[in-house]
Amino acid sequence: MTVSELVARADLKAAALPDGEREITGVYIGDLLSWVMGRAASGDAWITIMSNRNVAAVATLADTACVILAEGVQPDEGVAALAEQKGINLLLSGASAYDTALRLRDLL
């Protein structure tokens, strides 16, 4: 499933969607960025509650398909624009990380 399809079908909001055709091949959940950096796989939808610039950098390094901010967390100032500029899909979910992951489980 592509990131654009996920947005439409999982009740997510896109804060930045520069690469909606990107295919999602897995899911990773984590908030400790140094940990995520070495473990999230290329093509993962990464669910986190962290919302700063470093999230965009880790998403780039790990080559995730998208970042999903869970729990209704909003990106810090300037982060949505940064994501757009760096080609990172940044989605927002009002649900918990667990419930967001469950939705992905059903859809993927």
Add this chain to the structure above:
Amino acid sequence: MKELSLNILDIAENSVKAGASLTRLLLDEADTALTLTVADDGCGMDGETVRRVTDPFYTTRTTRSVGLGLPLLKLEAEMTGGSMTVESRDASNFPDDHGTTVTAVFRTDHIDCPPLGDVIATVTTLIQGHPDTDFLFRHTRQGKDAVELDTRELRQVLEDVPLDSYEVLQWIEGFLTEAYE
């Protein structure tokens, strides 16, 4: 990082890469503040570079040489209500007095403050990985004796024995373990 000692390792590796002959690793615990300082006499950075090292996208280029260590350290320190600063003097402008000092303050009473972790393993790992450069490690704690190790002093006693020899590393580990008791 899950432990502060891993940050120390990460930042100190930058110092070694910058060609430092001496890297000082200082930990100071006072009240609810833990101050971590990594100060080296390496090649340093110009003002423009210093301004950019905490920008995660400066360091994620394919030519990156410092990793995400500094942006993450800054984030982790700020998450506890602390801060991180980087001061540097580059070798071309300060040929006689150059190097970089990274100072991070963590608030230890904040729930997001990571544990210090295995400092002894960090120090021995650094010495083992870089036996030809010097490290000064000093950990000061409120109301306790400071723990200190200076590889320059070790070198004087050891003469030609390399610092990464098994016996020396064993001794360092034992010495630090005892100092912390």
